[in-house]
Amino acid sequence: MSQPSYQERRGQIETYFDRTAVQAWARLTSDAPLGRIRATVRAGRDQMRAKLLSWLPHDLSGQRLLDAGCGTGALAVEAARRGADVVAIDLSPKLIELARERLGQVPGGGRVEFLSGDMLDPALGRFDHVVAMDSVIHYRTEDAVAALSLLAQRTTGSILFTFAPSTPLLAAMIRLGRLLPRSDRAPWLEPMAEKTLTRLMQQDPVLSAWTGGRTERVSSGFYKSQAMEWSRQ
Numbered sequence: 001m002s003q004p005s006y007q008e009r010r011g012q013i014e015t016y017f018d019r020t021a022v023q024a025w026a027r028l029t030s031d032a033p034l035g036r037i038r039a040t041v042r043a044g045r046d047q048m049r050a051k052l053l054s055w056l057p058h059d060l061s062g063q064r065l066l067d068a069g070c071g072t073g074a075l076a077v078e079a080a081r082r083g084a085d086v087v088a089i090d091l092s093p094k095l096i097e098l099a100r101e102r103l104g105q106v107p108g109g110g111r112v113e114f115l116s117g118d119m120l121d122p123a124l125g126r127f128d129h130v131v132a133m134d135s136v137i138h139y140r141t142e143d144a145v146a147a148l149s150l151l152a153q154r155t156t157g158s159i160l161f162t163f164a165p166s167t168p169l170l171a172a173m174i175r176l177g178r179l180l181p182r183s184d185r186a187p188w189l190e191p192m193a194e195k196t197l198t199r200l201m202q203q204d205p206v207l208s209a210w211t212g213g214r215t216e217r218v219s220s221g222f223y224k225s226q227a228m229e230w231s232r233q
Helices: 003-019 022-028 036-055 074-081 093-102 141-152 168-177 194-203
Strands: 064-068 085-090 111-116 127-132 155-163 210-220 223-232
Touching: 022 036, 036 074, 036 155, 036 210, 036 223, 064 074, 074 085, 074 111, 085 093, 093 111, 127 141, 141 155, 141 194, 194 210, 194 223
Parallel strands: 064 085, 064 127, 085 111, 127 155
Antiparallel strands: 155 223, 210 223
8 A cells, every 4th residue: 555645645534623623524414404515425325325325235133233434424324223343433523423412212222432533443353344435535546446455365255345437527527526625625536447456456465355346326417426345256
């Protein structure tokens, strides 16, 4: 992995969410009214989360799941309701604090542990499934593949993740976003070409033992994201 690149971008993401975007993210992930653009983002994220959850077993009893980049924890809570033992981790301590505040009683026998830190930390242990929704979208393709490879070393079942698909429209949106004042600017997306991403994953020493499965794109206004499923052979 290009460690300096990964570490630098990780620091930018943590700073953005803890110092700039917590209130906006709290509204985005709640039922509060939103403007037209952010409403399309909320709808897209809701659709993507439902898609990833539909790719997981309906009954997760006795299985351990990592929600890598959990945000305010909506996916983690739903997985726990299916019986999973969920470790939900995010770089932002403030988002984790918000997730804990929102966490109510989890029916179904599962549980959620919210943590602030690095999703690649080996101390988190091993998992049956990993879900990384919009967690590697800010990293270069090579760094994203390296991160997924590290997660695969500790995963026995499947990894579900999303990436920003490389399209002319998304490239134009990113260029527009970079014109915003720096104080309002999120760490920009790193669009990935699906063929390049797949090739690099197939060439990776760890991921070469895995098989690509379902893939599906969600497009909702300013939200453009593509989900992929990889499983152990």
